[in-house]
Amino acid sequence: MSSTRRDVLRWTGGLGLAALGGCLGSAHRDDASADRSVSSDDESLPPTTERPLYLGHGLESLRNNVVSGGVSKDGIPSIDRPVFSAADASSLGDGDPVFGLVRNGDARAYPQRVLVWHEIVNDSVGGDPVAVTYCPLTGTAQGFERGPAEFGVSGRLVNSNLVMYDRATDSRWPQMLATAIEGALEGESLHEFRLVWTTWKNWRDAYPNTRVLTEQTGYSRRYGDDPYGRYNPDSGYYANTQLLFDPLSEDTRANPKTVVLGVRTAHGALAFEKTSLLENRVLEGELAGERFVAVADPALETGYVYVADADVDVEPNAAGYDVDGEFARANELPLGRSLAFDAMWFAWAGFYPETNYVV
Known part of the structure; x- marks a missing residue:
């Protein structure tokens, strides 16, 4: 069900493609990636993991499914000089979505209403250079260590997902995969960290000293008008079942826009339905012989995923969880935590067609 430009303009009420950013357009391969060799000790590169992340599709297949987002490279400008204000100076509504991050005691909130127009913030938090990223079409907010490199919006998509590029090598990185599918760093995976998708009120209550990204971006955009x-x-788009582009693969186990909390291991992928997790407090899944336990954080309306031995007992209580009789908060269980993030089901299942699904 690929969209034409006319279909997209009608569906969005006539907004121009440039205004919509990098998540719309027709099929077109980008062959402009840099052809430069890099040394593993090149200090200008973004840091990558020792072992690449699991991929549900081959690199060539992913490259063949890259499509144009209707704008040129950097047509959606990343925020490279972010400006923050104190929480009490924010004009956000209590229910506005934000992506929260705490690092080395530095708490920050990145409003969805700002990132929907920019998709990437090159920032330094707690003294560390990071990239905070968001793709509206897949409902994914993810953080990456960037080292001295910066990331930008390529104007391309795969499986409806933002394709980033690094300004050191021009390699192309689908956000959800965190792995370069083209360029000098092809096959390498980025170091990720967790962002918390929550509401402004929830985040402010939990972190009253947080700072919040302002609309002083250096660009004129209709912030607040998504x-x-x-x-x-x-x-x-966030409420209906319509997709603007065909997914890499289809899976009818859930509504396409159902939000899941997804986890990848070296052996595969696992997804927990977020609404079910928030209602039940604890969900369990299995992947390649390992037991995974997801627990809800009601205060932030989010969840965390852990690897647990078969005999470990995790029970919710009024303030948190009992783990074999030991009290812990949702984000501090004495178990090995796995990186997990929110995603729309169609996007998660499209990238990981053999994913396990827990309701």
């Missing part, structure tokens, strides 16, 4: 719809309550 071209795809609204959150809280959900409407437009």
